[in-house]
Amino acid sequence: MSRIPVAILGATGMVGQRLIQRLSGHPWFQVAAVAASSRSVGRPYGEVVPWRLPGTACDDRVARMDVLPCEPGRMPRGLRVVLSALGGPEAGEIEGRFQSSGFAVISNASAWRDDPLVPLLVPEVNPEHVALVQKQPGLGYIVTNPNCCVVPLVIALAPLHREMGIQALVVSTYQAVSGAGYPGESAWDMLGNVHPHPGDEELKVQTEPLKILGATSRPADFPVSARCVRVPVVDGHLISVQVKLRGHPSPEAVAALLESSYGDLPTLPSTPRPLLLLTRQRDRPAPRFDADSGNGMAVTVGRIECCPVMGIKLFCLAHNTIRGAAGAAIANLELLRSKGLLP
Amino acid sequence: MSRIPVAILGATGMVGQRLIQRLSGHPWFQVAAVAASSRSVGRPYGEVVPWRLPGTACDDRVARMDVLPCEPGRMPRGLRVVLSALGGPEAGEIEGRFQSSGFAVISNASAWRDDPLVPLLVPEVNPEHVALVQKQPGLGYIVTNPNCCVVPLVIALAPLHREMGIQALVVSTYQAVSGAGYPGESAWDMLGNVHPHPGDEELKVQTEPLKILGATSRPADFPVSARCVRVPVVDGHLISVQVKLRGHPSPEAVAALLESSYGDLPTLPSTPRPLLLLTRQRDRPAPRFDADSGNGMAVTVGRIECCPVMGIKLFCLAHNTIRGAAGAAIANLELLRSKGLLP
Amino acid sequence: MSRIPVAILGATGMVGQRLIQRLSGHPWFQVAAVAASSRSVGRPYGEVVPWRLPGTACDDRVARMDVLPCEPGRMPRGLRVVLSALGGPEAGEIEGRFQSSGFAVISNASAWRDDPLVPLLVPEVNPEHVALVQKQPGLGYIVTNPNCCVVPLVIALAPLHREMGIQALVVSTYQAVSGAGYPGESAWDMLGNVHPHPGDEELKVQTEPLKILGATSRPADFPVSARCVRVPVVDGHLISVQVKLRGHPSPEAVAALLESSYGDLPTLPSTPRPLLLLTRQRDRPAPRFDADSGNGMAVTVGRIECCPVMGIKLFCLAHNTIRGAAGAAIANLELLRSKGLLP
Amino acid sequence: MSRIPVAILGATGMVGQRLIQRLSGHPWFQVAAVAASSRSVGRPYGEVVPWRLPGTACDDRVARMDVLPCEPGRMPRGLRVVLSALGGPEAGEIEGRFQSSGFAVISNASAWRDDPLVPLLVPEVNPEHVALVQKQPGLGYIVTNPNCCVVPLVIALAPLHREMGIQALVVSTYQAVSGAGYPGESAWDMLGNVHPHPGDEELKVQTEPLKILGATSRPADFPVSARCVRVPVVDGHLISVQVKLRGHPSPEAVAALLESSYGDLPTLPSTPRPLLLLTRQRDRPAPRFDADSGNGMAVTVGRIECCPVMGIKLFCLAHNTIRGAAGAAIANLELLRSKGLLP
DSSP, rough: OOOEEEEETTTHHHHHHHHHHHTTTTTEEEEEEEEEEOOTTTTHHHHHHOOOOOOOOHHHHHHBBBEESGGGGGSSSSOOOOEEEEOOOTHHHHHHHHTTTTTTEEEETHHHTTTTTBOOOOOOOOGGGGGGGGOOOOEEEEOOOOOHHHHHHHHHHHHHHTOEEEEEEEEEEEOOOOGGGOOSSSSHHHOOOOOOOSSSSHHHHHHHHHHSSSTTTTTOOEEEEEEEEESOOOEEEEEEEHHHHHHHHOOOHHHHHHHSSSSOOOOOTOOSSSSSSOOOOOOOOOOHHTTGGGGGGGGGEEEEETTTTTEEEEEEEEETIIIIIHHHHHHHHHHHTTTTOOO | OOOOEEEEEETSSSHHHHHHHHHTTOOOOEEEEEEEEETTTTTTTHHHOOOOOOOOOOOHHEEEEEOEOOOOGGGOOOOEEEEOOOSSHHHHHHHHHHHHOEEEEEOOOOTTTTTTTTTTOOTTOGGGGGGGGOOOOOSSEEEEEEOOHHHHHHHHHHHHHTTOOOEEEEEEEEGGGGGGGGOOSBBBTTTTTOOOOOSSSSHHHHHHHHHSOOOOOOOOOOOOOEEEEEEEEESOOOHHHHEETTTTOOOOHHHHHTTTTTTTTOOOTTSSSSSSEOOOOOOOHHHHHTGGGGGGTEEEHHHHHHHETTTEEEEEEEOIIIIIIIHHHHHHHHHHTTOOOOO | OOOEEEEETTTTTTHHHHHHHTTTTOOOEEEEEEEEEEETSSSHHHOOOOOOOOTOOHHHHHHHBBBEEEEEESSSSOOOOEOOOOOOOTTTHHHHHHTTTTOOEEEEESTTOOOOOBBOOHHHHHHHHGGGGOOOOOSEEEEEOOOHHHHHHHHHHHHHHHTTTTEEEEEEEEGGGGGGGGSSSSSHTTOOEEOOOOOOOOHHHHHHHHHHHHHBBBBOEEEEEEEEEEEESSEEEEEEEEEEEOOOOOHHHHHHHTTTSSOOOOTTTTSSSSSSEEOEEEEEEOHHHHGGGGGGTHHHHEEEETTTTEEEEEEEEEEETTTEEEEEEHHHHHHHTTTTOOO | OOOOOEEEEETSHHHHHHHHHHHHHOOSSSEEEEEEEETTTTTTHHHHHHOOOOOOOOOHHHHHHHHHSSOOGGSTTTEEEEOOOOOOOOOOHHHHHHHHOOEEEEOOOTTTTTTSSSSSSHHHHHHGGGGGGOOSSSSSSEEEEOTHHHHHHHHHHHHHHTTTTEEEEEEEEEEOOGGGOOOBBBBHHHOOOOOEEOSSSHHHHHHHHHHHOSSSSOOOOOOOOEEEEOSSSSEEEEEEEEEEETOOOOOOHHHHHHHHHHHHHHOTTOSSSSSSEEEEEETOOOHHHTTTTGGGGGGEEEEEEEETTEEEEEEEEETTTTTIHHHHHHHHHHHHHHTTTOO
């Protein structure tokens, strides 16, 4: 069986590299084109990309591809699916052009996440939201995955919200530098240092979970407070959670619920088994030890304890550029294909 | 005028070294003896201490002192004041022996902090608690300073509690490795990694602020939830705070109150001016840049903003082994002398 | 075909964990017993090991094994092969007891490396040295792998010595903290810091290459100067080499020789292809990016350039606890089995 | 006595900030103007500078100055001295314009270091080279300080070269990230990583010592081989040295010579006493512990030992942006004033 060709938009950045790395050898998909900004266009990908993913060289076949511009009309004939790792202000506009030209756009960018007709999708949490794509105007559609902090958060919280109901949520993050892309943070700023995230990360963490945990037509409704801090970690976001749940369940009840969840996941190539790992060690989860679990796609939860203010506190952790970005987009792509929704 | 002789208990550890470093050249006090565990006793301090404070060698005069055992009867004649940097299970018992032998014990250890007759003291916050020493049975007394996270927390929160009233408090920490002493954390665990604090740190952060912010006879009464996480930072604890205040003041009102506080501090040698620095930069405070402010004794506060769950959120930061430990003890010692309470 | 049972001595340490991790699923061998110091004996391995290898949990089957003492008489019946990750002063004596009791001892420890009848073995470099085992007195034998810095060094230098002849060698290392075991270095010492290696590492780097690059009966003879420095890197030793070669070859000639070497390696399960990677990037090799190459078993060489003092300078790099320790021992074990030398 | 006004060229960068920090309160000089690239010109320095030096805020008086363009005609009336922290390709041209306009240019840039009429000056090593300024054509003159690695190197080696004679030199560096300026290195590249310096640093380290250690009219003549590697250290370059000295002196003789050197230094405000610290600890010097010695102006030397290839090996270390850059320039400025050479 031949594999479905896909193009990578924003292919030279950190998430673009991860997409190429993880699609190498994928059973269903194959990278058929790489596109990036104008300063890379026309040159072989292997020459322009500052490839520096640990332990793997860039796929030779992709390295030889000439970089294309991010324009629908320049995609190879027959290619109808693009994975977008675009950043910056023009991401939304470019993705919109691909959508209206009939492409399926699976995006890691934030531009379209708030649009009520665009699914903000985590296949293990809200696969039913994928139905939104059929309501989008235009020939194609856009599907997005959430911010890298939000993925582990909603995977840890979805069973609690479904069974118990979240009434309020406080989140503090310990975020890795890879989340800032490349070159991203300055070494001078990050060596032996941490600092408050200066961007709009906190706003994303406060709004995206509500869309994901809500119904297709109506977001969930509870207050969320987020504090986002960058720490000198390479990969892996640790998230501290204080949550107020209806009925004031005990930590043991919360742990039992999480342990019994996600047993009947859809069979997608990148779904890890188990999806959610519960650790009993008091100093875990920790990014360097746990971020690669489940081939970078698992979420680790630990220290589920009583919180004197909110009721329950816990930590959750996932690999931010895999589970929280490139792997999230690929999982969405797999879901779309399994539902027969690819063009 | 001759300087008052003091002894350092637990002199070889991280906090002991900082005490010696910061008493070098102090206008009122002079290190006259160093005491440590039995394996160091009888040898010159300079030979047994793994001195490694950045940029300063150990004071020559102290380096030549023979290390004494931590016993009241072995202190030099005329010395009546000990600063304790002891750790471990026996700290409380040793301090108790010094107290009952008539010494003033200024302690950084946690053993006696909960005792209702022992002041848990931050000179700029609750100097009136020092009166408790006169109620203690025995010839001497014990005065303690709080946990290294609690010092910046109560300095940032005391004006808010006094003027507005705290109703609930959520705290998340980003703690430096020096807080674990030496050798402390393993490099393997901390390089490019963070991990939940496995000890009873969270309990301390949940209880100590109530004693400090309360009256001498009755602790303050509001729920506190703490999450404590170690990060790969050398010195300086960053504390994220979400706080519910009576009357729901705006961030601007909170900032204005903090800016106008601490203007009339008592004149002690180690009190920084200003004590509380308010930063407007979105990615500050940050430990490597701000921990040394005010010679390591200032507290930096930033990002005072609306919190959708608790009302107000902010960051505060201080140097954990200076403002949060050695400098805190020396400030207490200075307060005692200024009140005429030293034996 | 059933797999050959092996025991791990020193199983709870950093290298012991790596041995267990890498033997999981090995086509020829299976961990059948784990042994460690007396404080772990009798308890399940999973409970006593501070397992913290990134991304992998300890093999369940091994986690359930009770830890045995490091005594030949306590090994399971039929088990004749031990891999030793022992450290400390007693390693040599314990290994000697296993050897004289008829075991094949494949050791990562340094105790026996200097013994003229004990091969110091890198399968891709001096496989013929394995013949020494038949000259050892006693029922069994000992085979050792070199110091973690020496493995990449001799893999990079062996073709040059064979074809051109090394006349003098200067080595400076940039060594990862995992080389110190667990807990190893203090985080306080290593965060944002580097420091000269205080042990006898430099002596090992100065002597071991001579034994490996020499004939079975006579070490190579050229002066070696080593400087060993610990840097805040998790895994992967970068080695800077200045080398004086007979005939003063150009950098291009050296690169061409290295590129054409190692094409006809013996077919062992853990041999990477290619063994030696030549990078053209000016800021490579770099440990975080290159140490995992070839599943942690490849050596990366770069920046082959003119040296005004010695003639040629270059960098080489390998994963220190895999290629330089656990993987090195397993490769030796594979070589022994392929030669029919296992008991 | 009024202080001599100076301007800082390239004032917003890492070295520019250090110049301003260290001239605050200087007994002889006062910052009277700050100049930078066109995108900062006309705005208050405090608004455009990404100030982030640990523990100190920017001097208020300087923060309020409007940034000037780097043009001689725009300097304040009466100001005749500029300190240049310029980088990039245009540094040499700008400095040349100031020189021909009659300014004394004390430069940290590399553009003019090779010019035979421009002194490459370290006041404690080759103060007599300052006489070159009188041979320069044009109204003013340029004085330069060396590369940040070269300063500690020549301070450690000058006594050896003078008394014994250097025959060959091998240098390996462990360089801090601050040497790359701000933003400089990417955090992704440097966290838990080291990498070969990709620029022309090695060339500078190979040539600059010869000019400094030579006579005014003729550089010293011995081969130098340099390997330069960036490590995840904030401040402080550790330099490993293997050196061949005439007469093959013992390590003890070298140590004795270094200990007795630099006793009669000229009395300049920034000269530390002692200038050269000899450590006996086996794991020192180490950047985080030793770079700040002597207020950042001392050089620490340790591990003077036999080298089997070159004769002697040792480590030296200094703070790269103070002793190796801003402090070096200020020391040169002080020397010029003490010699009566300022315009």
